[in-house]
Amino acid sequence: MRRNSLVVRLLAVAALSASVAACRQDMHDTPRYEPLEATTFFANGAASRQLVANTVARGQLNEDRHLFEGVVDGKPADTFPMPVTAAVMARGQERFDVFCSPCHGRTGVGNGMIVQRGFRQPPSFHDARLRNAPVGYYFDVITHGFGAMQDYSTQVPVADRWAIAAYIRALQASRAATVDDVPADRRADLARPAGERREQEAR
Amino acid sequence: MSQIFQRSANTLSKVSLFGVLALVGGLVLLAMVLGRSSYVTRANEYIEQPVQFSHLHHVLDDGIDCRYCHTSVETSAFAGIPPTKTCMNCHSQLFTNAPILEPVRASFRDDTPLHWVRVHDLPDFVYFNHSIHVKKGMGCETCHGRVDQMPLMSQQRSLQMEWCLDCHRNPEKYVRPRNAITTMGYVPAEPQAVLGPKLVKEYGIRGNTSCSTCHR
Structure with a gap:
């Protein structure tokens, strides 16, 4: 009898611990909202609140029209609101490849994968009209969209938009560039695959 | 007897x-x-979503970078679930009549959010921040698996504490160059045993294992 009850107890403990292992305890899910979590508290069902209409959050007054709208004296800016450094260009290249290349292609001719799937083809950045467009124009198109292109204001922060505009300028310049434009000590890089070069520059 | x-x-x-x-x-x-076991960790379990979204199609077929949609992964704790507007960037012109996308169009039309179900759900007593992991050279693939081969998203790893600690104790086994963060099927350019320790030093990875690193 004694032995029997011991076995039964052992089995009961084993069964209980197995069932506990599969439990989600209360502390796994505490009464607080994760980002973007649903709620029944607000009418629209979203726990994350949107900015109240006609208000400006502290630090987001964005008065600098050059920086935030790409406009100088009421016309699209022809200058960058920040110094264009190698770091800015590298950032621009990376962001261009993430956000623009799906349609515009990595070289900017407008043959990205989304276009190959049937999206309306954008004009090439190497057309005369776009080569002559001021940088502020590119900033404006990224911010507000153009034609079939939706705006990217929520996906690409302001500084990145300018970096992308700078990189588009570099893409355009590359079309007319000759070997003489490449610094002598970097010419050997031209023979190496782009991916390899990029990896080294990222270090 | x-x-x-x-x-x-x-x-x-x-x-x-x-x-x-x-x-x-x-x-x-x-x-x-x-x-x-995956019975407890719920790994490899497919979860019913409002739209049968295929990462395989968007990542492998279309070559879209993870950050195109998960925009806040480099700057905040939360990687970000894209608003319906991001879907419409392309689907305003592509598959415009596909029945599978009707919930997306309805969401955009009526300005009501899609109710995506979270696949990777850490317990609330764990503090996790995507941005620091990305900055220190942890690839998406290391934790989320080959997303480019998932027609439907499922959790790949156990997400248990011993799994976190394995990397926090040996970050050199998993670290990769920052420019290969979103690469799927990443192969190190030189042996990981050589590259790993180099990157750990270069990125200043401390692999913090004190309790309060995650339980704060």
Whole structure:
């Protein structure tokens, strides 16, 4: 009898611990909202609140029209609101490849994968009209969209938009560039695959 | 009067000694295996979503970078679930009549969010921040698996504490160059045993394992 009850107890403990292992305890899910979590508290069902209409959050007054709208004296800016450094260009290249290349292609001719799937083809950045467009124009198109292109204001922060505009300028310049434009000590890089070069520059 | 126990009882008693040990050991082992199994961790489980979104199609077929949609992964704790507007960037022109995308169009039309179900859900007592992991050279693939081969998203790793600690103790086994963060099917340019320690030093990875790193 004694032995029997011991076995039964052992089995009961084993069964209980197995069932506990599969439990989600209360502390796994505490009464607080994760980002973007649903709620029944607000009418629209979203726990994350949107900015109240006609208000400006502290630090987001964005008065600098050059920086935030790409406009100088009421016309699209022809200058960058920040110094264009190698770091800015590298950032621009990376962001261009993430956000623009799906349609515009990595070289900017407008043959990205989304276009190959049937999206309306954008004009090439190497057309005369776009080569002559001021940088502020590119900033404006990224911010507000153009034609079939939706705006990217929520996906690409302001500084990145300018970096992308700078990189588009570099893409355009590359079309007319000759070997003489490449610094002598970097010419050997031209023979190496782009991916390899990029990896080294990222270090 | 005959003996109560036969001679074989000697062997039986010895065997049963080990038998009890084996039974207890086996039960402990069973609990350990069960605790790590996908039955408990819910790994490899497909979760019903409002739209049968395919990462395979968007990542592998279209070559869209993870950050195109998960925009806040480099700057905040939360990687970000894209608003419906991001879907419409392309689907305003592509698959515009596909029935599978009707929930997306309805969401955009009525300005109501899609109710995506979270796949990777850490317990609330764990603090996790995507941005620091990305900055220190942890690839998406390391934790989320080959997303480019998932028609439907499922959790790939156990997300248990021992899994976190494995990397926090040996970050050199998993670190990769920052420019390969979103690469799927990443292959290190030089052996990981050489590259790993180099990157750990260069990125200043401390692999913090104090309790309050995650439980704060």
